[in-house]
Amino acid sequence: xxxxxxxxxxxxxxxxxxxxxxxxxxxxxxxxxxxxxxxxxxxxxxxxxxxxxxxxxxxxxxxxxxxxxxxxxxxxxxxxxxxxxxxxxxxxxxxxxxxxxxxxxxxxxxxxxxxxxxxxxxxxxxxxxxxxxxxxxxxxxxxxxxxxxxxxxxxxxxxxxxxxxxxxxxxxxxxxxxxxxxxxxxxxxxxxxxxxxxxxxxxxxxxxxxxxxxxxxxxxxxxxxxxxxxxxxxxxxxxxxxxxxxxxxxxxxxxxxxxxxxxxxxxxxxxxxxxxxxxxxxxxxx
Amino acid sequence: xxxxxxxxxxxxxxxxxxxxxxxxxxxxxxxxxxxxxxxxxxxxxxxxxxxxxxxxxxxxxxxxxxxxxxxxxxxxxxxxxxxxxxxxxxxxxxxxxxxxxxxxxxxxxxxxxxxxxxxxxxxxxxxxxxxxxxxxxxxxxxxxxxxxxxxxxxxxxx
Numbered sequence: 001x002x003x004x005x006x007x008x009x010x011x012x013x014x015x016x017x018x019x020x021x022x023x024x025x026x027x028x029x030x031x032x033x034x035x036x037x038x039x040x041x042x043x044x045x046x047x048x049x050x051x052x053x054x055x056x057x058x059x060x061x062x063x064x065x066x067x068x069x070x071x072x073x074x075x076x077x078x079x080x081x082x083x084x085x086x087x088x089x090x091x092x093x094x095x096x097x098x099x100x101x102x103x104x105x106x107x108x109x110x111x112x113x114x115x116x117x118x119x120x121x122x123x124x125x126x127x128x129x130x131x132x133x134x135x136x137x138x139x140x141x142x143x144x145x146x147x148x149x150x151x152x153x154x155x156x157x158x159x160x161x162x163x164x165x166x167x168x169x170x171x172x173x174x175x176x177x178x179x180x181x182x183x184x185x186x187x188x189x190x191x192x193x194x195x196x197x198x199x200x201x202x203x204x205x206x207x208x209x210x211x212x213x214x215x216x217x218x219x220x221x222x223x224x225x226x227x228x229x230x231x232x233x234x235x236x237x238x239x240x241x242x243x244x245x246x247x248x249x250x251x252x253x254x255x256x257x258x259x260x261x262x263x264x265x266x267x268x269x270x271x272x273x274x275x276x277x278x279x280x281x282x283x284x285x286x
Numbered sequence: 287x288x289x290x291x292x293x294x295x296x297x298x299x300x301x302x303x304x305x306x307x308x309x310x311x312x313x314x315x316x317x318x319x320x321x322x323x324x325x326x327x328x329x330x331x332x333x334x335x336x337x338x339x340x341x342x343x344x345x346x347x348x349x350x351x352x353x354x355x356x357x358x359x360x361x362x363x364x365x366x367x368x369x370x371x372x373x374x375x376x377x378x379x380x381x382x383x384x385x386x387x388x389x390x391x392x393x394x395x396x397x398x399x400x401x402x403x404x405x406x407x408x409x410x411x412x413x414x415x416x417x418x419x420x421x422x423x424x425x426x427x428x429x430x431x432x433x434x435x436x437x438x439x440x441x442x443x444x
Contacts, residue, residue, distance in 0.1 A: 001306075001307045002288075003351060033348075033349045033350075034331060034349065036308065037329055038330075043308075046307070046351070048353075072343070098418050098420075099397065100337055100349075101346070101419065103344050104345055104346075187419070
């Protein structure tokens with residue numbers, strides 16, 4: 001195995017594109033090294049992106065936030081402007097692993113690991129986040145939900161690297177929230193999770209919403225029917241019941257040791273309802 | 287061996303070593319530099335026995351490549367005491383009997399040191415959450431939490 005730590009995105013992309021063997025990007029390494037040690041992958045080349053300066057930065061601009069691909073999740077929780085604008089994204093990112101893992105893990109790594117149960121991904125999908133991808137020849141920007149295509153697989157082509165995640169500018173009276181179910185109090189993988197992002201008008205009526213679910217399908221789901229159930233409402237009991245029903249209906253989960261199909265379907269609705277209430281309150285609704 | 291040459295700072299001293307590109311920082315510390323305080327428990331980032339501080343951040347050295355240490359600053363358990371004088375956390379772990387077999391102890395001490403540097407007056411919940419990445423199969427954690435509380439109090443001069 002070769003280890004390279006380039007200082008520019010172009011150099012990193014060129015290294016990955018040129019490599020004939022198995023090549024991998026290293027950011028926090030909290031998934032990559034575990035897979036290497038477990039013998040699941042045998043890299044010929046590992047490209048460490050942490051020496052690429054812009055990749056380690058969180059930038060706030062008129063169009064929103066841009067989070068570099070090598071920013072560890074602990075830094076998201078320490079960024080008060082980001083936390084204020086996107087509390088759901090930050091709480092999801094900070095739920096990943098222990099302090100030790102937080103010091104290294106990244107949301108782009110969480111996304112590219114392509115686990116259906118990734119914590120930060122439903123929150124990013126609900127937020128309408130986009131990823132900036134640099135390839136050997138061109139740069140492109142796509143919605144986060146188009147990155148994972150199946151468990152462990154992404155839509156990235158050879159030589160392509162995600163350089164950053166973009167979160168849109170916040171409208172007034174907008175907020176997000178993320179909740180997951182785990183049988184323990186912490187340090188676990190989501191059995192079911194839900195992300196909600198919404199905007200209210202001055203009367204507290206939901207004018208825009210995005211609802212996402214994790215760990216209930218091969219990839220994270222964006223549930224339009226669930227968003228429609230709460231748009232135009234003040235999150236009254238009927239709207240919340242419709243939201244929960246739409247979420248339960250959208251699930252295509254598996255039975256496994258962590259949860260049954262029936263349990264996941266039910267809990268998806270419960271979590272969506274609770275997350276919606278939190279987001280609503282954060283957005284200033286009463 | 288096609289090795290990577292790494293120059294890094296460990297506990298304030300500049301050191302260099304050569305290691306294979308896929309060798310972990312934990313293996314480099316233990317097998318090349320003789321710093322055997324950090325332990326390998328699980329090797330997958332779950333138990334925290336290999337905890338070190340990398341550029342001010344608590345990490346599992348089993349999930350860091352040795353090559354990544356180039357130009358960084360690393361703090362290990364070997365640098366915690368000041369010569370013969372134990373760090374308050376070390377002294378209070380002993381007096382509170384916050385260890386039995388001792389395998390997890392270096393990781394707990396490093397994690398607790400980093401926790402108190404970030405938050406000198408943590409609540410019990412913050413301590414328990416902050417140390418949730420460190421597993422101990424002997425103590426039941428309670429004595430560890432009490433020792434960290436006592437150290438926090440002493441270090442604040444309270």
